[in-house]
Amino acid sequence: MIITNPFDSDLNGDKLREECGIFGIWGAEGTAAAMVALGLHALQHRGQEAAGITSWDGTMFHTHRAMGHVAGNFDRDDVIRALPGDAACGHVRYSTTGETALRNVQPLFAELYSGGFAVSHNGNISNAAKLRNELVRRGSIFQSTSDTETIIHLVAMSSYRTLLDRFIDALKQLEGAYSLVCMTPEGMLICRDPLGIRPLVMGRLGESYIFASETVALDVCGAEFIRHIDPGELVIVSDKGLRSIRPFAEVPPRPCVFEHVYFSRPDSIVDGSSVYSVRKAIGAQLAIEDPVEADIVIPVPDSGVPAAIGYAQQSGIPFELGIIRSHYVGRTFIQPGDKVRHLGVKLKHNANRALIKGKRIILIDDSIVRGTTSVKIVQMMRDAGATEVHMRIASPPTRHSCYYGVDTPERAKLLAAQMTVQEMARHIDADSLAFVSVDGMYKALGESGRKESCPQYCDACFTGDYPTRLTDQEDVAPADQLSLLAERVPA
Ligand SMILES: O=P(O)(O)OC[C@H]1O[C@H](OP(=O)(O)OP(=O)(O)O)[C@H](O)[C@@H]1O
Numbered sequence: 001m002i003i004t005n006p007f008d009s010d011l012n013g014d015k016l017r018e019e020c021g022i023f024g025i026w027g028a029e030g031t032a033a034a035m036v037a038l039g040l041h042a043l044q045h046r047g048q049e050a051a052g053i054t055s056w057d058g059t060m061f062h063t064h065r066a067m068g069h070v071a072g073n074f075d076r077d078d079v080i081r082a083l084p085g086d087a088a089c090g091h092v093r094y095s096t097t098g099e100t101a102l103r104n105v106q107p108l109f110a111e112l113y114s115g116g117f118a119v120s121h122n123g124n125i126s127n128a129a130k131l132r133n134e135l136v137r138r139g140s141i142f143q144s145t146s147d148t149e150t151i152i153h154l155v156a157m158s159s160y161r162t163l164l165d166r167f168i169d170a171l172k173q174l175e176g177a178y179s180l181v182c183m184t185p186e187g188m189l190i191c192r193d194p195l196g197i198r199p200l201v202m203g204r205l206g207e208s209y210i211f212a213s214e215t216v217a218l219d220v221c222g223a224e225f226i227r228h229i230d231p232g233e234l235v236i237v238s239d240k241g242l243r244s245i246r247p248f249a250e251v252p253p254r255p256c257v258f259e260h261v262y263f264s265r266p267d268s269i270v271d272g273s274s275v276y277s278v279r280k281a282i283g284a285q286l287a288i289e290d291p292v293e294a295d296i297v298i299p300v301p302d303s304g305v306p307a308a309i310g311y312a313q314q315s316g317i318p319f320e321l322g323i324i325r326s327h328y329v330g331r332t333f334i335q336p337g338d339k340v341r342h343l344g345v346k347l348k349h350n351a352n353r354a355l356i357k358g359k360r361i362i363l364i365d366d367s368i369v370r371g372t373t374s375v376k377i378v379q380m381m382r383d384a385g386a387t388e389v390h391m392r393i394a395s396p397p398t399r400h401s402c403y404y405g406v407d408t409p410e411r412a413k414l415l416a417a418q419m420t421v422q423e424m425a426r427h428i429d430a431d432s433l434a435f436v437s438v439d440g441m442y443k444a445l446g447e448s449g450r451k452e453s454c455p456q457y458c459d460a461c462f463t464g465d466y467p468t469r470l471t472d473q474e475d476v477a478p479a480d481q482l483s484l485l486a487e488r489v490p491a
């Protein structure tokens, strides 16, 4: 099994990559797979490696999984017609454990003693390697290298009698992050880990219930947003209706703060906050914390835009589109190989020269990971005639890797883990560089600051304060790790 970075060689990536998106619908009167395809399309930004849908027609499960995007794989009538039924779940993947290959594409499915079991998972199980080793020793035969498959085996091996108890028994052995939509003949099981690290929401469309990573997936289906699934909540939907239980001891939640900074779409509501408003508020906070005299504020598209609007409004400095993003270029990080990746960055952004010449500019981006984007953009601004280039970042410095479902480069490749802010400014050739403070980010989220004794969010990639044990990083014997590494498939 390949475990999350920092052991990943990250052959073609230089970003905080996306995570995954999940979607499930129950009671859709024959249109379930089509609705899932729509929902996954709206969640495409969360994972572009692969997509899959499993439907349940009341007698049989049907699955189609493919590498690549939702459009191109699930926009054909014959594909959707081959996924009949009133219930279906789906997944868009960006791998964090297990290589990018069809066998790891979700939903994962198995025939258990209780019948079929399909699972869509967003997050990363931080003790998956340990659990897997134990399961394999007891005779489990794994079909994939994904952490998600451990959930299926734990359900299969549980000695509890009912499927629900087996499922809860499995969940209680997991550490890390998991938002899950599982489909069984008895109904759909939807749950969020006790810390609520990854998001999950519930909506309604007529008589059907919908569950999705983000509210944008409800919007695209014309569904009504009901509420988010609470951290530690398990919802069971069947023909008997909907029921909610809390199988875990209650702990203070720690949802991922990076969902607000970068991952989620700005038109989503995550745990009660508008992502767009939070990003704007972070930008305004940056302007308060790190003002600088300049002529214009320029966002680094796409994700820097709301924070730049906030910075401009707070500072009174005009907001201008000084960088134009081509919409015909895929995301930078999926371009294979170094040469093509660098070309990709140039193809993606271009300077609006007529605007920039002779101006003192403030560039706003949401994050610096390896610094690839910042180095190129600052150079591009200077080439276009900017007289001063100041960079402001709408998150604190990213100094640690994520083990909860986001594929980060290893620590050694995180610019902020290697350099001071001043050294980073020199590295990217900016006249000044500043990041929002950790407390400032919390203020933008409506808090008075970070509660050091009991932080309100997971912010480990900024603070190194991981909210769970990192069992696989700490406990896996070196021999096991060597064999795990040997399994790696080059990108
Ligand atoms: O320091 P780096 O390693 O270059 O990574 C940071 C950049 O990567 C992300 O943008 P990305 O181009 O992935 O996507 P976006 O268009 O959604 O902003 C992020 O918004 C930063 O711009």
Ligand SMILES: NC(=O)CC[C@H](N)C(=O)O
Pocket: 018, 019, 020, 021, 093, 094, 095, 096, 097, 098, 104, 121, 122, 123, 124, 125, 146, 147, 148, 405, 406
């Ligand atoms: N990014 C994610 O949420 C990935 C889910 C799961 N860990 C996988 O690698 O398939």
Ligand code: SF4
Pocket: 197, 256, 257, 258, 259, 401, 402, 403, 404, 405, 406, 458, 459, 460, 461, 462
């Ligand atoms: S480490 Fe960072 S990206 Fe990962 S869950 Fe925590 S806040 Fe989110």
Ligand SMILES: [Mg+2]
Pocket: 300, 301, 302, 303, 304, 365, 366, 373
């Ligand atoms: Mg960006």
